[in-house]
Amino acid sequence: xxxxxxxxxxxxxxxxxxxxxxxxxxxxxxxxxxxxxxxxxxxxxxxxxxxxxxxxxxxxxxxxxxxxxxxxxxxxxxxxxxxxxxxxxxxxxxxxxxxxxxxxxxxxxxxxxxxxxxxxxxxxxxxxxxxxxxxxxxxxxxxxxxxxxxxxxxxxxxxxxxxxxxxxxxxxxxxxxxxxxxxxxxxxxxxxxxxxxxxxxxxxxxxxxxxxxxxxxxxxxxxxxxxxxxxxxxxxxxxxxxxxxxxxxxxxxxxxxxxxxxxxxxxxxxxxxxxxxxxxxxxxxxxxxxxxxxxxxxxxxxxxxxxxxxxxxxxxxxxxxxxxxxxxxxxxxxxxxxxxxxxxxxxxxxxxxxxxxxxxxxxxxxxxxxxxxxxxxxxxxxxxxxxxxxxxxxxxxxxxxxxxxxxxxxxxxxxxxxxxxxxxxxxxxxxxxxxxxxxxxxxxxxxxxxxxxxxxxxxxxxxxxxxxxxxxxxxxxxxxxxxxxxxxxxxxxxxxxxxxxxxxxxxxxxxxxxxxxxxxxxxxxxxxxxxxxxxxxxxxxxxxxxxxxxxxxxxxxxxxxxxxxxxxxxxxxxxxxxxxxxxxxxxxxxxxxxxxxxxxxxxxxxxxxxxxxxxxxxxxxxxxxxxxxxxxxx
Numbered sequence: 001x002x003x004x005x006x007x008x009x010x011x012x013x014x015x016x017x018x019x020x021x022x023x024x025x026x027x028x029x030x031x032x033x034x035x036x037x038x039x040x041x042x043x044x045x046x047x048x049x050x051x052x053x054x055x056x057x058x059x060x061x062x063x064x065x066x067x068x069x070x071x072x073x074x075x076x077x078x079x080x081x082x083x084x085x086x087x088x089x090x091x092x093x094x095x096x097x098x099x100x101x102x103x104x105x106x107x108x109x110x111x112x113x114x115x116x117x118x119x120x121x122x123x124x125x126x127x128x129x130x131x132x133x134x135x136x137x138x139x140x141x142x143x144x145x146x147x148x149x150x151x152x153x154x155x156x157x158x159x160x161x162x163x164x165x166x167x168x169x170x171x172x173x174x175x176x177x178x179x180x181x182x183x184x185x186x187x188x189x190x191x192x193x194x195x196x197x198x199x200x201x202x203x204x205x206x207x208x209x210x211x212x213x214x215x216x217x218x219x220x221x222x223x224x225x226x227x228x229x230x231x232x233x234x235x236x237x238x239x240x241x242x243x244x245x246x247x248x249x250x251x252x253x254x255x256x257x258x259x260x261x262x263x264x265x266x267x268x269x270x271x272x273x274x275x276x277x278x279x280x281x282x283x284x285x286x287x288x289x290x291x292x293x294x295x296x297x298x299x300x301x302x303x304x305x306x307x308x309x310x311x312x313x314x315x316x317x318x319x320x321x322x323x324x325x326x327x328x329x330x331x332x333x334x335x336x337x338x339x340x341x342x343x344x345x346x347x348x349x350x351x352x353x354x355x356x357x358x359x360x361x362x363x364x365x366x367x368x369x370x371x372x373x374x375x376x377x378x379x380x381x382x383x384x385x386x387x388x389x390x391x392x393x394x395x396x397x398x399x400x401x402x403x404x405x406x407x408x409x410x411x412x413x414x415x416x417x418x419x420x421x422x423x424x425x426x427x428x429x430x431x432x433x434x435x436x437x438x439x440x441x442x443x444x445x446x447x448x449x450x451x452x453x454x455x456x457x458x459x460x461x462x463x464x465x466x467x468x469x470x471x472x473x474x475x476x477x478x479x480x481x482x483x484x485x486x487x488x489x490x491x492x493x494x495x496x497x498x499x500x501x502x503x504x505x506x507x508x509x510x511x512x513x514x515x516x517x518x519x520x521x522x523x524x525x526x527x528x529x530x531x532x533x534x535x536x537x538x539x540x541x542x543x544x545x546x547x548x549x550x551x552x553x554x555x556x557x558x559x560x561x562x563x564x565x566x567x568x569x570x571x572x573x574x575x576x577x578x579x580x581x582x583x584x585x586x587x588x589x590x591x592x593x594x595x596x597x598x599x600x601x602x603x604x605x606x607x608x609x610x611x612x613x614x615x616x617x618x619x620x621x622x623x624x625x626x627x628x629x630x631x632x633x634x
Contacts, residue, residue, distance in 0.1 A: 022254040022272065022318045026304040032347045033300055036293055040258040044120075044127040045102025047251035047258075048148055049267045052093060052107060053080040055120055055127055058251060061151030062164040062171055064127065064202065065144035066118065068111050069185050069193070076142075076186045077111055081264055082247075084590070084603050084610030094589040095247045095611070097224050097239065100291045104220035114139060116196070121220035128213045129202040137196035140180050143173065145190040149253035157190040176201035176210045234622055237578055238290075240585045241616035245287055248613050249294060254318070260287065260298050262593075263612045270317040275302050277312050277328035278402055281335040282552060282614050288339045289620075289629055296348055299336055303352045309378075310362040312355070314399055324384040325377045325391040325419075326400035329431045330363065332356055333439040340442070341630050349442055357451060360439050363432055364458065369482050371465050372424035373432055375401045379419060397421050401428070402552075406531065406545040407538035408490050413483055422483040427494030429466040433459050433501035463503045470504065475511040477504070491522060491533040493553040499560025509564040517557075517569055528576050529554055530597035539597065544607050548594040549580065551617035558621045574625050581618035591615040 028034060047056040053066040068077040075090070082093040096106040103122045108115060115134040120127060131141055145155040145162045153166040162173035177194025185193060194200050201213035231238040249260040252273050261267045262279050284299035305316040307324060312332060314323035333356045340349055367373050377396025390396040394414035398404055413422045436459035443452040471478045471487060477498050479488040496512055498504045504512075518524050522533040531545045531553060532538050539547035554577045561570045584590045584602050592602025593612035602608050602615075623629065 024255055024316060030347045030351045033351050036296060037257050040293055040297060041251060041256065043101065044122050046105060049250045049264050051079040052082065052095065052247065053118060054146065055129060056148060060153060060166045060169060061148040062153065063146035063148050064173055065146050067142040067144055068139050069142050070112065070139050071182055080109065082611045083265055084608060086606035095243060097221065098243060098246050099224055100246045100294065104224050112139060119217050121217040123216050126203060126205040128208065128216055130213055130217050131200045133196050139196050141177065141194050141196050141200055142185055142187060143175060143192045143202060144187055155190055162190055162192060171204055173202065173204050174207060234626065237582065237619035237622055240581060240591060241286060241619055242290060244591050244611060244613045244616050245283060257301060258297055259301055260294060260613065262614065263609050265609055272318045274315055274317045275305060276315050277302060278331050279614050281331050282617055285335045285338060286616060286620050288342050289623055292343055295339055299339060300351055303332055303355045306355045306359065310358045312359050324380045326396050328400060328402050330359065330435040331431060333435045333442060337438045337442055338630055349446060353442060353446060356439055360435055367420060369420055372482065373428045373462065374420045374423050374482065375425055375428055376420035392416055392419055403545045405543065406492065407536060408479060408488065408492050422481060424469065424480040424482055426469055426477045426479050427497050429462055430497035430501040433463045433466060433503060463501060466498055466501060466503050470508060475515040490536055491516065492531060493529045493557050496557045496560060499563055500556060502563050506564055509566060513566055513569045527580050527595065527597060527600040529557065542596060542605065547597050549597050550594050551615050555617040555621055574621050577618040578622050581615065
C-alpha cells in the first residue's frame with residue numbers, strides 16, 4: 001500500500017514539474033484581468049488546439065472527441081484540422097458559423113469522399129452535438145472520452161454511457177445513434193461507436209431525443225445568423241472575420257489562459273501554442289469589434305510576453321522558447337489605445353502601461369544608428385539560442401521586421417558587433433513614431449505628464465529623421481544604407497508607412513498615390529498590394545514576402561490613408577482588399593496567410609497557411625470605414 005501511495009505521489013510530482021516547464025512568466029497587476037481570464041476559461045468549447053471536433057469542458061478538461069473509422073480498415077481520423085491542400089491531410093474541413101464562446105459551432109467535414117455536417121450547441125451546462133451525413137455513410141463515428149492537459153479526474157464507460165468523474169462535477173455522455181461493436185477500432189480511450197448511415201445526436205446529462213437536440217441546435221444557429229445579419233452588406237465579411245478568430249481561440253492549460261494564436265496549425269507545430277507579436281495585436285484589434293474580453297486577453301497576453309531585456313518578442317511558445325534576440329513591429333500601444341477608446345476601461349491601460357513604456361524605450365537604446373532606427377538581432381547567451389541559429393544574424397533582423405525574406409533587405413549589410421542592419425528603415429521609423437504618439441496619449445489619460453513629455457519629444461526627434469527619407473525625384477520615402485548613404489529604390493508597401501506617423505504632407509501623400517499606389521507597374525492591379533513592386537525582379541518569385549499580398553500591409557497603408565484626404569485611394573484599398581478575402585472565403589471557407597499578387601490565389605504555394613487570422617484584416621478595414629469602430633491611430 002505504501003509503495004502504491006509513493007508511486008502516485010511521484011507521478012503527481014512529475015506531472016507538476018512537466019507542467020511548470022511549460023508555463024510562461026507574466027506579471028499580472030489587476031484583479032479585473034485575473035477575473036476576466038477565469039471567466040473566459042469556463043464551459044464547453046473547441047478549446048483543444050489539435051482537433052476542431054473535440055468538444056471540451058473547462059475547467060475540468062473533459063473532452064468528447066469525435067473520430068471517424070472505417071470497419072475492416074486501419075484508417076482512423078482522430079485529429080481534425082482545417083489546413084491548406086499542401087498539408088496533404090486526409091480530411092478537408094470547412095469551418096462555419098459559430099459563437100465566440102462555443103455555445104454554437106458548425107463545420108463541414110469531407111473524409112474518404114463522404115461529407116458530414118457537424119454542429120454543437122450548449123443547453124445550460126450540457127453539450128449537444130449533431131452529426132449529419134450528407135449521404136448514407138460506410139464510415140462509423142467513434143465518440144471518445146478524453147482527459148486533457150493532465151487534468152485531475154477519471155473517465156470511463158459504463159454500458160452505453162461514457163462517464164467523467166471530477167471533484168466538482170460528474171459528466172455522462174450518451175448518443176441517439178445505433179450502437180456498433182468493433183473491437184478492432186484503434187482507440188485506447190473509453191469510447192462508443194455508432195453508425196453514420198443517418199443523423200446522430202450526442203448529449204451530456206439527461207437523455208435527449210434526436211428531435212430535441214436538433215431543435216435546440218436550430219435555435220442556437222438562428223441566434224448566430226441574426227448576429228451576422230445585423231451587419232447588412234458586411235454580413236458575410238463579418239462572418240469570415242469572426243469565424244476565423246473564434247475557431248483559432250484555444251485554451252493554454254499550463255498558463256490557465258484563453259488565447260487566439262494565428263492558427264491551430266502553427267500552434268500544433270510549435271508544441272502547443274505560439275503567439276507572434278504584431279499578429280496577436282492585430283487579432284486583438286479585430287476582436288474588439290465584437291468580443292471585448294477576447295480583445296483584452298490577447299492584447300494583454302502578448303504584452304506580458306515582454307522579455308527581461310525589455311521588448312515584446314517576435315514570438316512566445318512553450319518550454320521557455322522565445323525570441324530573446326529580437327522584437328517585431330511596435331504596434332502595441334496604437335492597438336491598445338484604439339481598444340481603450342472603444343470601451344473606456346482604465347484598468348486595461350493600467351495592466352499594460354509599464355510594459356509598453358519599457359518597450360518604447362528599448363528601441364532607441366538598442367536599434368538607433370546615427371539617429372535612425374534599424375532592425376536587428378542581438379547577441380544572447382548560448383543557452384537561449386534558437387534551433388534555427390538566427391540569433392545575431394541578418395536573418396534574425398529580417399525576422400524582427402516581420403518580413404522574413406523581403407527583397408528590400410537583399411544585399412543590405414548586417415553589423416554583428418552592433419546587432420543591427422546598416423539600414424535606415426522607413427517602416428520601422430514610421431511604426432516607432434506612431435508608437436510614441438499613441439503611448440503619449442495613453443500617458444496623458446493616465447496622468448503621467450513626465451512620460452508624455454518624454455514620448456512627444458522622442459516622436460518629434462525621430463519624426464524629423466523620417467522626413468529626411470523623402471525623395472523628391474521618386475516621390476516616395478526611401479530606405480537608406482547607413483554604411484554608405486545610398487538610397488534604396490526597391491519599393492514595398494512599407495514605403496507608404498510614414499502616413500501612419502503623420503510626418504508627410506498632404507501633397508506628398510497625393511504624390512505617393514499618383515506615382516506609386518495607382519501605378520500598375522508597381523502596386524495597382526486586380527489584386528493589391530504586392531509586398532514588393534511588380535516591376536521588381538523579386539516579384540516573380542511569388543515566395544512569402546517576395547511578391548505576395550499580405551493583409552497587414554494593406555491594412556497599415558489604409559490606416560495611413562485615413563490621416564489624409566485620399567478618398568479614391570482609400571475606397572480602392574477597402575474594396576479590392578475585401579474582394580480578395582471574399583474570393584477564397586466563398587470558394588472553400590479559407591482565409592490565407594498571404595495571397596498571389598497576380599491571381600489572388602492563396603493555395604498556390606505551401607507557405608500560405610489556409611486559416612491564418614490576420615488574413616481577415618483584408619476586410620476589417622471595411623468596418624472601420626463604415627464607422628463601426630474608431631480607426632487604429634485615433
